[in-house]
Amino acid sequence: MLDLASSSDVEDVGTAAPSSDTELLDAYSNAVITVADKVGPAVLRVETNAVKGRPGAVGSGVVIAPDGLVLTNSHVVNGAKEVRLADAEGRLMEARTLGEDPDTDLALLRAGSARDLPSAALGDSKELKRGQLVIAIGNPLGFESTVTAGVISALGRSLRARSGRLIEDVIQTDAALNPGNSGGPLVSSRGEVIGINTAVIMGAQGICFAVASNTAQFVLSELIKHGRVRRGYIGVSGQTVAVPRRHARNAGIDNAAGAMITGLEPNGPAAAAGLMTFDTIVRADGEPVTGVDDLIRLLNAERIDKRVAIDVLRRGTLRTFAVTPLERPAARTA
DSSP states (O other), X not given: OOOOOOHHHHHHHHHHHHHHHHHHHHHHHHHHHHHHHHHGGGEEEEEOOOBTTBOOOEEEEEEEETTXXXXXXXXXXXXXXXXXXXXXXXXXEEEEEEEEETTTTEEEEEESSOOSOOOOOBOOGGGOOTTOEEEEEEOSSSSSOEEEEEEEEEEEEEEXXXXXXXXXXXXXXXXXXXXXXXXXXEEETXXXXXXXXXXXXXXXXXXXXXXXXXXXXXXXXXXXXXXXOOBEEOSEEEEEEEOOHHHHHHHTOOOSEEEEEEEEOTTSHHHXXXXXXXXXXXXXXXXXXXXXXXXXXXXXXXXXXXXXXXXXXXXXXXXXXXXXXXXOOTTOOO
C-alpha cells in the first residue's frame, strides 16, 4: 500500500513555492521601482513644430549632463533647430539642436536656461548580457514618466536607419515601447542608460530596439566637437553582388559577395584613383567587403584624407587601387 504524506506535509509543500515566487516578484518590482525613481526625473518630453513642410513630432529624451545636454532620436528632431522640452512635472523649457546624426537616429539638444537638471549616466553597453533586466522610460505626455520592463533578447543587431545606412550594435528587447517613448532611455537595473530607444516593429509582438550607449557616446562626442558625425566617402554608388567562386579562387580571396560599383561621381576619389563601374570591391585596407554595408562601415572618420587600399575584381582579376576618402557630405552613402 502506498504511504501518502500527511496533510500538513502537503500544505507545507504547497505554500513554499508561492512564498518564493513572492520574494522574486518583490525583488523584480523593487529593481524596476528603484530605477524608475532614479532615472525618471531625467526623462523629458521632446516636441517640435513643423519645419519646411515636415510635420512636427513628439518623443522623449534623456538628460545626460546637469547643464542641459539631452539625447533623443534624430527622427524626433527631424531638422528642427528650436525644440520644446517638458519634464516629468510638466515644466516647459526651450532647447536648441546641437547636432543630428540620421545614420544612428540620434540627436543632441541643449536646454536653454535650465541648469542643475536631474541627469542619468551613460553605461557601458559592452557589458550587457542576453536575458538581462532592462527598463524603458519615456515621457510622452510631459506630465509623468511611463515605465516598461523586460529583458535583453539579443545584442549586436543591425537596424536600417532612415538614411539607408545600417545602425550597428543595436540592442533588441521585449520591453514595450509606448507611442511617444522613442528617444527615451533604455536603462539597466543599476540605473545606467545603456541604450536610446529608437524603433518598434509593429505587429511583431513587441520587438523593440535601442541604439547602444557606446554608439551614443561616440555620436555625442562627435556632435560636441564638430556639430556632426564625420564619415568618409569615395564617390561611388553600388549594390551587393555574389562573387563567382572561380573568381574568388583565382584571386585568392574568401569573399562570397562584394560591393559592385554601379555609378561613379565625376572627379570623386574613386574615379580619380582609376576605379570603374562594374568593378566589385572585395577588400578595403585588408578588411573584407562583402557588400555595400561593409564598405560604408569601413569608410569611417579615421580614413578621411588617408590613402586606403581598395581591392577590386575587374573581369575576374584582382586589382588594387589607392583611394583617398573625403569627408562625406550630407545625403551621401559611399
